[in-house]
Amino acid sequence: MSISELVIGSSKPKRSAAGGRLGLIFDLMRFALHDGPGIRTTVFLKGCSLRCWWCHNPESQLTEPEIFQFDDRCTLCGDCIDVCPAGALRIENGVLATDPALCQASGECVEACAVEARKMAGRWMTVDEVLAEVSRDQILYDESGGGVTLSGGEPLMQAAFTERLLAALKRRRIHTVLETCGLANPKLLRRISPNVDLFHYDLKLMDTAKHEYYTGVKNELILANLKLLADLGRPIVVRMPIIPGINDAEDDIAAASAYLQELGVGNVDLLPYHRIGGDKYRRLHREYRLPDLVPPSAEGMERLAARLRGEGFTVRVGGIS
Ligand code: SF4
Ligand code: SF4
Structure with a gap:
């Protein structure tokens, strides 16, 4: 099945965010196995302030249906x-x-x-509507040690809604994972952190000029927020997309390793670049900026994982960046 076209939504959606009482949800995926421990439901919130060249979900970037x-x-x-x-x-x-x-x-x-x-x-949903959906699998969460993962886009783009949803999930004693690029108000991060059982925190590039070039934003706030969460003692898995020729050079890896060791963050997921998103860009009439990039080999990923393990990290390879 091909998606031939995606029409940009208007500035006049049927419903608005209503002060955080409504969230714009792009997808709800039940039985997810790679978005945190156990069996999970992943809630994809629409909107992201980064524009990573390798993003495989261009349809998740805008904050409009x-x-x-x-x-x-x-x-x-x-x-x-x-x-x-x-x-x-x-x-x-x-x-x-x-x-x-x-x-x-x-x-x-x-x-x-x-x-x-x-x-x-993208559909506007209340917190109660999301809860009703995700609660269908609460027995599975309990039996598998799973729960609910908030992903995107960037969930913290819809800060008020995400905060309400996390609080509601915790009231139901549902395990929560927040996948974030880290570009957020530090006060918000500090406030929500007790309701997040595990952060999946993206670390794309340590060099801020390169970060800005490839994602559209500098990384100082992202790195500071990672330190904030580490200092708060929050559980964190750092997720590093490995994009050949962009962030896999020795300098890039060494800088990331040194920073994570300094923060005491020991869990790393390496996410190899893949081409799944390429066709979507063409079908959306948007430019895909990495048309000829070859994904890293399995051997190359394992070499990188072994190197980081040798530096004391617990490393997993795989998943979707
Ligand atoms: S998209 Fe429009 S024209 Fe095409 S089958 Fe549906 S209703 Fe008919
Ligand atoms: S979404 Fe509404 S405005 Fe857009 S093509 Fe369909 S009916 Fe027309």
Whole structure:
């Protein structure tokens, strides 16, 4: 199944964040096995302030609902064109075309399409609605030592909602993992940290100029926040995406290793670059900046893991960066 187009959502979503009472959820994945201990449900929150060149989820970056279009399902019946209040749709050169300047991501076309060729990416949910979904598997969490992982995008982009959700999960005694890039208000991090059982903390590049070049932001606040959590004694697994030619040079690894040793953070996940996201960019008519990058070999990843183990780290290889 191909996703042929993703239409940028409008500045006028049906519902707003309502002061943190609503969160924009991109996906809810049950039975997740790689997002923390045990069997988990992963809640993907939409929006991220970084633009990493290797991001495999470009549809998770914007803080607005968006519409996916699956050309291979579309029969060109025109039903969606008839119901679109914005006049954003037309058939052009044998495919359904959307004018992103007109589309408001209101979703009538999604409702009208009998073959599910259009799909809403991002739905506004209350904390109670998320709790109702994730609580379906509470027995599995209890039996496996699992729980709920908040991922993204960047969950802390929706700070008020994430804070409410974490507190509600803890009231239900559900184990929580927060996956974060670390670009957040330190006061917020300090406040939420008692309700986070485990931080999955991204460490992409130690050199701030390179960090800014490849992600769009400098890394001083990210590194300071990692130190803050380490000083608070919070459980942390540092997740390092390994992007050949970008952050896998000896200097990059040595600097990361030295910083983590200084902080006393001993658990590291190495996440090899993969090409899963490349097609999405093309289908979204966005530029993918690493079209020819070859993923690292399994042997290369193991060499890197062995090197870090030799420096005292507990290292796992794998997962999705
Ligand atoms: S309603 Fe569905 S199948 Fe019909 S034109 Fe629109 S997207 Fe295609
Ligand atoms: S119905 Fe709404 S979501 Fe669908 S194309 Fe029109 S404005 Fe966009």
